[in-house]
Amino acid sequence: xxxxxxxxxxxxxxxxxxxxxxxxxxxxxxxxxxxxxxxxxxxxxxxxxxxxxxxxxxxxxxxxxxxxxxxxxxxxxxxxxxxxxxxxxxxxxxxxxxxxxxxxxxxxxxxxxxxxxxxxxxxxxxxxxxxxxxxxxxxxxxxxxxxxxxxxxxxxxxxxxxxxxxxxxxxxxxxxxxxxxxxxxxxxxxxxxxxxxxxxxxxxxxxxxxxxxxxxxxxxxxxxxxxxxxxxxxxxxxxxxxxxxxxxxxxxxxxxxxxxxxxxxxxxxxxxxxxxxxxxxxxxxxxxxxxxxxxxxxxxxxxxxxxxxxxxxxxxxxxxxxxxxxxxxxxxxxxxxxxxxxxxxxxxxxxxxxxxxxxxxxxxxxxxxxxxxxxxxxxxxxxxxxxxxxxxxxxxxxxxxxxxxxxxxxxxxxxxxxxxxxxxxxxxxxxxxxxxxxxxxxxxxxxxxxxxxxxxxxxxxxx
Ligand SMILES: Cc1cc2nc3c(=O)[nH]c(=O)nc-3n(C[C@H](O)[C@H](O)[C@H](O)COP(=O)(O)OP(=O)(O)OC[C@H]3O[C@@H](n4cnc5c(N)ncnc54)[C@H](O)[C@@H]3O)c2cc1C
Numbered sequence: 001x002x003x004x005x006x007x008x009x010x011x012x013x014x015x016x017x018x019x020x021x022x023x024x025x026x027x028x029x030x031x032x033x034x035x036x037x038x039x040x041x042x043x044x045x046x047x048x049x050x051x052x053x054x055x056x057x058x059x060x061x062x063x064x065x066x067x068x069x070x071x072x073x074x075x076x077x078x079x080x081x082x083x084x085x086x087x088x089x090x091x092x093x094x095x096x097x098x099x100x101x102x103x104x105x106x107x108x109x110x111x112x113x114x115x116x117x118x119x120x121x122x123x124x125x126x127x128x129x130x131x132x133x134x135x136x137x138x139x140x141x142x143x144x145x146x147x148x149x150x151x152x153x154x155x156x157x158x159x160x161x162x163x164x165x166x167x168x169x170x171x172x173x174x175x176x177x178x179x180x181x182x183x184x185x186x187x188x189x190x191x192x193x194x195x196x197x198x199x200x201x202x203x204x205x206x207x208x209x210x211x212x213x214x215x216x217x218x219x220x221x222x223x224x225x226x227x228x229x230x231x232x233x234x235x236x237x238x239x240x241x242x243x244x245x246x247x248x249x250x251x252x253x254x255x256x257x258x259x260x261x262x263x264x265x266x267x268x269x270x271x272x273x274x275x276x277x278x279x280x281x282x283x284x285x286x287x288x289x290x291x292x293x294x295x296x297x298x299x300x301x302x303x304x305x306x307x308x309x310x311x312x313x314x315x316x317x318x319x320x321x322x323x324x325x326x327x328x329x330x331x332x333x334x335x336x337x338x339x340x341x342x343x344x345x346x347x348x349x350x351x352x353x354x355x356x357x358x359x360x361x362x363x364x365x366x367x368x369x370x371x372x373x374x375x376x377x378x379x380x381x382x383x384x385x386x387x388x389x390x391x392x393x394x395x396x397x398x399x400x401x402x403x404x405x406x407x408x409x410x411x412x413x414x415x416x417x418x419x420x421x422x423x424x425x426x427x428x429x430x431x432x433x434x435x436x437x438x439x440x441x442x443x444x445x446x447x448x449x450x451x452x453x454x455x456x457x458x459x460x461x462x463x
Contacts, residue, residue, distance in 0.1 A: 012038045012190075014426065015209055015218040017197045017232070018225035019043030020053040021412045022405050024176035024183075025419035026222055027191075031183035033441040034423055035434055038188040040218075041180070042211060044196035048180050049173035051300055052226055053412055057377035059251075059291060060281045061261065062087060062100075062168035063413040066131040067107035069118070070266040070273065073126045079410055080130065081446070082417035087168050088448035089416060090175065093182070099174040103279045104145050104260030105167025106137075108159070108360070114265050115160040122162055132452050133164045148257050152362035167261050169281040172412040197225070200232050206401060220401040220429045222422060227299035227380040230395075231313050233404040238397045241386040243320045244313050244406075245327065247272065248301055249291025250344055250376040252353055252369040258287045262360050269332040271381070271392050275356040289357050289369065291376065292343045293336065301378050319385040326388040346371075380407050394418070401429045416445060 013036045016023045027041045045051065052058060064083040065076030090100045109118035122128040122136050139159045143150040150159065183189050192213065199210040206219040223229045227246060233239040254277075263276040272293045280286040299306040299313070314320050328334050343349045350371055357364045382391040394414070395406035403422055408414045423436045 010215055011217045012040045013219050013430070014039045015207070015216050015221045016041045017200075017209070017221065017223045018229070018405075019045070019048040019176065019180065019191070019193065020051055020224065020226060021049060021172045021176045021179075021415040022053075022226075022408055022418065023222075023224035024048060024053075024179040025415040026224060026422055027183040027189070028179040029416070029419040029423045029441060030426065031186040031189045032444070033438070034427060034436045036426065036430060038190075039183075040190040040192060040216065041183075042195050042197055042209070042216065043191070043193045046194045048191075048193065049176035052377040052379075053172040053176050054377075055171040055173045055281060056372075056375045057301065058172060058249075058412060059276075059278050059288065060169050060171065061278060061413070062170050063410040064131070064168075066127065066134050066164060067105055067162055067261075067263050068266075068273065068410070069107055069121065069263070073130065076127065076130060079414065082414035083168070084449040085416045085420065085442075085445045086170070086175075086413060088445040089179075090168070090170065091450065092444060092448040093178055094175075099178060099281075100168055100170045101279075101281050101284070102165070103167045103169055103284065104163060104165055105263070106142070106146070106161040106163035106261070107263040107265065108142070108149060108161045109265055110153075110157060110159060110359075112158055115158045117265065118160050118162060127162070131164070133166050134162050135164070137161050137163050146258055146260070146262060148361045148363065149262055167279075169261070169279055170412070171281045172415075197232070200236060200402075202236065202400075220426060222403045222405065222426070224405045227313065227378065227406065228309060229404040229406045230380070231299075231309055233397050233399075233406075234313065234315070236399070236402070238399050238404065241319075241384060242395070242397075242406075243315060243323065243383045243385055244299075244310070245324070245381040245383050245390065246296050246299060246310060246378045247381050248294045248296040248298075248376060248378045250294070251288045251290035251292075251372040252350065252357065253372045253375075254287050254289065254357070254364070254369045255285050257357075257361050257364060257368060259284070264359050267332075269330075270336060271333065271390055272336075275359070277357075277360045288372065288375075289353070289360070290372075292340045292353070294340045294344060295337050296378060299378060299380070301376055302374075319388075320383070323383045323385045323388040327383065327390050344371075379411075382406065398425060 065079035109115045195213045209216040278288045299309045342352045382395040394409035397404040427434045427436045
């Protein structure tokens with residue numbers, strides 16, 4: 001990130017807390033396409049996107065909803081729009097593919113039952129129609145694209161995959177930096193890194209944010225600080241019926257096993273995406289298998305300093321404890337979460353994880369995978385303490401001239417769509433004389449996304 005401004009104006013129309021992909025997307029959207037005069041972004045780390053949005057900490061997938069078999073058609077339609085907005089941005093601002101790449105991606109069905117399920121999804125449930133580039137391919141074609149997926153399987157076992165060459169793999173960290181740099185070309189935009197928001201308090205005409213670098217005042221605020229957003233929301237009296245179930249995800253790395261992304265069918269009733277193989281955005285020979293799903297009492301990966309923050313969000317009240325007990329008593333979830341504790345153990349973890357890799361690459365050996373040290377992040381899963389249930393969708397709280405974004409769904413993929421929706425809310429906060437030029441936003445993003453007709457006229461090469 002660039003240097004800090006050498007002055008510190010204390011008053012902005014809008015302050016955004018958190019410089020991950022969510023905060024960066026909103027900074028870009030409001031700075032370029034609204035007439036909010038002054039906007040600042042405050043990030044506690046020395047660089048933008050150092051936590052979950054960093055490229056080592058997530059699976060780098062741009063989720064379109066085409067190969068994610070845990071989505072309904074309705075969810076896939078919503079997800080697709082969000083992905084096309086972000087993909088359009090990348091098409092426009094990343095012609096040299098420094099922030100993204102395109103690789104083959106497929107979801108694989110193995111055996112009669114799974115094949116039937118996938119065929120139904122493609123031909124009858126509308127996924128084939130919604131995603132015109134998605135093709136149903138059989139053993140031979142699968143082998144041509146991903147030889148190691150087929151090698152070693154019983155030739156009698158039925159195989160089917162839904163595949164597209166258009167698998168966007170995204171470095172969300174670099175994308176966040178690009179969004180910030182687009183925004184800072186506009187007047188009235190400042191970015192403060194290494195500045196931690198310690199408290200947010202309501203004032204007569206907005207909010208006062210105390211930071212370790214001084215006080216900021218604003219008319220409206222958006223807190224896009226990941227799990228910390230809920231902590232700040234609770235301090236302001238919001239989110240009483242929410243607590244967090246922080247789920248840490250780790251990865252295992254391998255070289256030369258896959259050419260692109262290979263998903264397996266979603267395990268029934270499991271709230272987390274099934275383990276899969278993802279090509280690395282910057283090195284096609286590396287595959288990242290995972291993520292695992294381990295329950296941790298922290299808000300950020302490997303940072304014991306955030307245990308206290310977790311306890312703050314948890315609140316240690318009866319409703320929270322009962323909700324945890326109810327969720328973890330689930331017959332599918334509990335064994336899954338317990339098993340996942342083993343995967344991070346040295347030596348034993350790799351051996352225990354190998355069967356997941358073999359679901360994708362049957363001939364994989366122990367020596368083919370290594371634990372990706374220092375990789376991974378913490379997904380804040382929301383617990384609804386009124387319903388005592390796990391809420392898997394987006395978590396956002398809209399208050400008085402303040403928005404708290406706790407987790408986008410599905411993740412970073414939807415960050416620009418989320419920013420578009422927040423921009424609509426913000427102009428309402430600011431009143432009649434404030435506008436959001438959504439047409440210009442769309443022209444800069446989703447309208448840059450290559451449609452099949454346009455793609456046929458000028459094909460985009462895959463990497
Ligand atoms: C293992 C794993 C795999 C994933 N895979 C994918 C995937 O393939 N595709 C996908 O789309 N999504 C994926 N996700 C989800 C995705 O990474 C997140 O949804 C996304 O990065 C969230 O962005 P964010 O900006 O909301 O949060 P973050 O990136 O965590 O950013 C929040 C920022 O707020 C800052 N902050 C916090 N508190 C304060 C404070 N008090 N003051 C100032 N700053 C503060 C933090 O330092 C941080 O920079 C994955 C997540 C995990 C953990």
